[in-house]
Structure formats: structure tokens, C-alpha cells
Amino acid sequence: MAKLYGSLSSRAHRTAWMLKELGIEFEHEPTNFLDGSTRSPEFLKVNPNGRVPAYEADGLRLFESLAINLYLARKHQSPLSPASLEEDALMTQWTHWVMTEIEKPLLLASANLLLFDEHKRSPAEFEVALNKLARPFAVLEQHLSEHKYLVGDRFTVADLNVSAVMTLIRLASLDMTAWPNVDAWLDDCLERPAAADWKAIRFKIPRPDSDLGVLAMFV
Amino acid sequence: MAKLYGSLSSRAHRTAWMLKELGIEFEHEPTNFLDGSTRSPEFLKVNPNGRVPAYEADGLRLFESLAINLYLARKHQSPLSPASLEEDALMTQWTHWVMTEIEKPLLLASANLLLFDEHKRSPAEFEVALNKLARPFAVLEQHLSEHKYLVGDRFTVADLNVSAVMTLIRLASLDMTAWPNVDAWLDDCLERPAAADWKAIRFKIPRPDSDLGVLAMFV
Incomplete structure (x- = not known):
């Protein structure tokens, strides 16, 4: 299953919104960006930048919220997707x-x-x-x-x-x-x-x- | 023919580089960002943001240098393009x-x-x-x-x-x-x-x- 890291108080809300628009089920790990959790050794393996959101699905790991959203739009055809x-x-x-x-x-x-x-x-x-x-x-x-x-x-x-x-x-x-x-x-x-x-x-x-x-x- | 606006001392050099990598011929209008030319009424019709580069081809007008480059990579298949x-x-x-x-x-x-x-x-x-x-x-x-x-x-x-x-x-x-x-x-x-x-x-x-x-x- 797709996995989204990041408290919804962070830029992760941008990608949560996109996933919900597309009806994609995802596991949510609300990694907190204010308490140091995004700089833990475990999280740095997910995103070496120490930032949220990070996204994982089908063996692909991505960072940068708006880039993830553009990818999701291309990957999952919907009215939100580019038609050309x-x-x-x-x-x-x-x-x-x-x-x-x-x-x-x-x-x-x-x-x-x-x-x-x-x-x-x-x-x-x-x-x-x-x-x-x-x-x-x-x-x-x-x-x-x-x-x-x-x-x-x-x-x-x-x-x-x-x-x-x-x-x-x-x-x-x-x-x-x-x-x-x-x-x-x-x-x-x-x-x-x-x-x-x-x-x-x-x-x-x-x-x-x-x-x-x-x-x-x-x- | 494709047209690129912007002095090569500006972020337009990024798109000029991409066009040259792809072997795309283009007309170059070296609009100067330091002398006010990017804020002229004529140029604002090309890019309402008053910034360079701007790119025109096949009836499409684009701004934002790195977005133009991603488009060119997708449009013109080459080793620089995404394969998936x-x-x-x-x-x-x-x-x-x-x-x-x-x-x-x-x-x-x-x-x-x-x-x-x-x-x-x-x-x-x-x-x-x-x-x-x-x-x-x-x-x-x-x-x-x-x-x-x-x-x-x-x-x-x-x-x-x-x-x-x-x-x-x-x-x-x-x-x-x-x-x-x-x-x-x-x-x-x-x-x-x-x-x-x-x-x-x-x-x-x-x-x-x-x-x-x-x-x-x-x-």
C-alpha cells in the first residue's frame, strides 16, 4: 500500500489532499516536523533531506510535495490529470x-x-x-x-x-x-x-x- | 519556429542549454532583465510575470525555466528524457x-x-x-x-x-x-x-x- 509520511500540519497535507482526490488508499505516518522526528536516523533513510512529506509506493520513494502530486496526476488518470x-x-x-x-x-x-x-x-x-x-x-x-x-x-x-x-x-x-x-x-x-x-x-x-x-x- | 525570450545572462541560459542538447532550432530574443525590457507592455503579453525566460512554440506559451525544460524533455524524446x-x-x-x-x-x-x-x-x-x-x-x-x-x-x-x-x-x-x-x-x-x-x-x-x-x- 502507498505510504505518506508527515503530519497533516505540514506540507504533507498537500499530498494527502491529492491522494484523497484520486481515491488512493494510503498508510499515514504522521512524522512531526517540529519535534525532530524528521531528522531521526530512521526517517533520514526515507528522505535524506529530513523533510516531510515523503511518499512510498511500488518501490518508488519520492520527496517534494508538489512533485509527488504531479507524479500522482500522471500515474492515476482522472479529471485532475494532464490530458496532453x-x-x-x-x-x-x-x-x-x-x-x-x-x-x-x-x-x-x-x-x-x-x-x-x-x-x-x-x-x-x-x-x-x-x-x-x-x-x-x-x-x-x-x-x-x-x-x-x-x-x-x-x-x-x-x-x-x-x-x-x-x-x-x-x-x-x-x-x-x-x-x-x-x-x-x-x-x-x-x-x-x-x-x-x-x-x-x-x-x-x-x-x-x-x-x-x-x-x-x-x- | 520555437522562440526563446531572455538574455543568456538570465535564467534563459537554462532553457537555451536544453534546446541545444535536443538540437531544436530556435529564434532567440535576448530580452534584458536588468534594463526594464521584461516589464514592457509588449513583453508582458508574452509573460505577464515580467520575467525571463519565456518560451513559445506551436501555439504554446510557457514561463518558468525548469518547467519549460521538463516539458521539452517529455516532448522531444532523447536520452535526457524520462523513460517512464x-x-x-x-x-x-x-x-x-x-x-x-x-x-x-x-x-x-x-x-x-x-x-x-x-x-x-x-x-x-x-x-x-x-x-x-x-x-x-x-x-x-x-x-x-x-x-x-x-x-x-x-x-x-x-x-x-x-x-x-x-x-x-x-x-x-x-x-x-x-x-x-x-x-x-x-x-x-x-x-x-x-x-x-x-x-x-x-x-x-x-x-x-x-x-x-x-x-x-x-x-
Whole structure:
């Protein structure tokens, strides 16, 4: 049976969502990324990077949540899967786009809205993050003003991967008034029954003591 | 004919390398990312993100260099291409890994070795970056101590994508003595004739005036 490692408070929720969309049964090992379990000698044999999720099935071991999801989409044909190499290219493109343009600045924004203790949040860092996010959010807003979904006019692994990274928007209650199409699309994606695990995500990040520590955390 | 946008001093060199490996003729528009050309109204029609590279062929428009390369590998069968869905999964995995684990800290390290003016470099920031890189470099070192290449015991798009991001190691003369297998593999990849464009990369980044500006640049 397929096996997924990683607490559903971690990026493992992204792959749990994909597996549930596809109806794939899996064993779940909720390896905790906050208590050192992802750095244990046993776990490092599963993923030498010491990160979750990790996925095992049919003798294949994979890391990187969004790469696992793209593989699952290709392997298990469904409406979420690419119907052609061109759709696959666009699904991979949007997946890379959310990693490049959104993930880190959204984490910085969320840290300063939610994940850092309240008295350790920095409005200036939040502004920096929001300024970085404004451009990709505008690109997505424009795309979603013309298309209901990212690729092929149906919910696919592209929407799943991009919206799964964006769960932090909801967890941190980031104001999305300026991007109404993104806001509505995000609801559409994240309210799917298979996605529900993200709603239970609860964690805090201790703010590093220095500006250099903050840089180290987010670079 | 296929068309590639982006100066070869930019991430466009990654896709130029892939196109040359595959023997695909292409028109090259060396859109400059330092003089504002990537933000012109004309270019934003090609890539609304205002970044290079962008790629057009057969009515398909793509952005994100490493996603374009994975598409080209799938579209044009060669030894660089995945021979199975499992190889494809691993090639995508390593591509995501270099984006997640290497790209940003390597840029921070390189900024403080080369890209910032000499009197504006920060040894402390360099140390932060090197500390972040040590873990993924060790993972890659271990893998390459057991395998000549990343996937399938031959040079593939996985090696191309990962080593193309790592050109900064050579441009910035980062000391790789601690990771000899990575060092040798990187030579093997970057000395391929199709890769040669990276050697001409020359650019500087102005150091932002504040710690907040540095965070904004690298997040």
C-alpha cells in the first residue's frame, strides 16, 4: 500500500489532499516536523533531506510535495490529470510559479500576521512580503478573470498545487479584497471535501532573535 | 519556429542549454532583465510575470525555466528524457528540490562572494547561506557517491536543471572541497558543449540599503 509520511500540519497535507482526490488508499505516518522526528536516523533513510512529506509506493520513494502530486496526476488518470503534454507543461509551469513567486513571501507575510507571537510581528516585514506578492497575485487575478481554473477549464493538479500553497492566505486571514477572482477560486479549491485537512493546521514559529536570523529563516 | 525570450545572462541560459542538447532550432530574443525590457507592455503579453525566460512554440506559451525544460524533455524524446513515469517523477522531484533547497541560499551566498560590490559584502550573510546549503549539498554528495547521475545512470534533464541552477557555484568560485562528488558531477554537466552559454554570465546586484531590503531581495 502507498505510504505518506508527515503530519497533516505540514506540507504533507498537500499530498494527502491529492491522494484523497484520486481515491488512493494510503498508510499515514504522521512524522512531526517540529519535534525532530524528521531528522531521526530512521526517517533520514526515507528522505535524506529530513523533510516531510515523503511518499512510498511500488518501490518508488519520492520527496517534494508538489512533485509527488504531479507524479500522482500522471500515474492515476482522472479529471485532475494532464490530458496532453501541453496541459502537463502548463500544470508544471503553474506549480513552479507558485514555488518561485508565492511560497516564501507568503510565509513571511503569514509569519507576521499569525505564526510569530503577536508582540514579535513586524509590520515592515509584512509590507515587504505583501509588495512581493502583489505582482504574482495580479497575474493570477488576471488569469482567473478569463478562466475558471488554471488549466483546461476544470479543477486539476495545477489548481490543487497552487491553492495548497495558498492555504496560508486563509490560515493567516490575509485580506484578498484586491484580488476577488483569486479569492473566489481559492474558496472553490479549498472547500473541496478532499482538501479539508488543511483547516486543522495550527503551528507557531519562534521569531529569530536577529535580522540575520530572519533572513536565514526565509531565504 | 520555437522562440526563446531572455538574455543568456538570465535564467534563459537554462532553457537555451536544453534546446541545444535536443538540437531544436530556435529564434532567440535576448530580452534584458536588468534594463526594464521584461516589464514592457509588449513583453508582458508574452509573460505577464515580467520575467525571463519565456518560451513559445506551436501555439504554446510557457514561463518558468525548469518547467519549460521538463516539458521539452517529455516532448522531444532523447536520452535526457524520462523513460517512464517513475523516472519522470524523480526528474521532477530533483528539479523541485533544487528550487526549494538550493536556489535562494545559493543566490545569497553568491551575492556576498561576487554579485554585490566588494565593500558591500557581508561575511555573516555568507555564513547564513552556506549553513543552509550544507544540508542539501550533503544530500546530493551522498547520492552522487552512489550514482553517476541523478536519475537512470545517464545525463538527463534532472542533471541539467539541477546543475543549471548551480552555475552560480562556479561563477562565484564557491569552495566545494567538502563535496567532491558534487564538484566532479558539476564539471561533468557544465562542461557539456550545449551548456557553454553560462560561462559568459556577468552581472552585479546593487546591495539594498537596509536589512529589510536584503530580506525583500532574497525572500
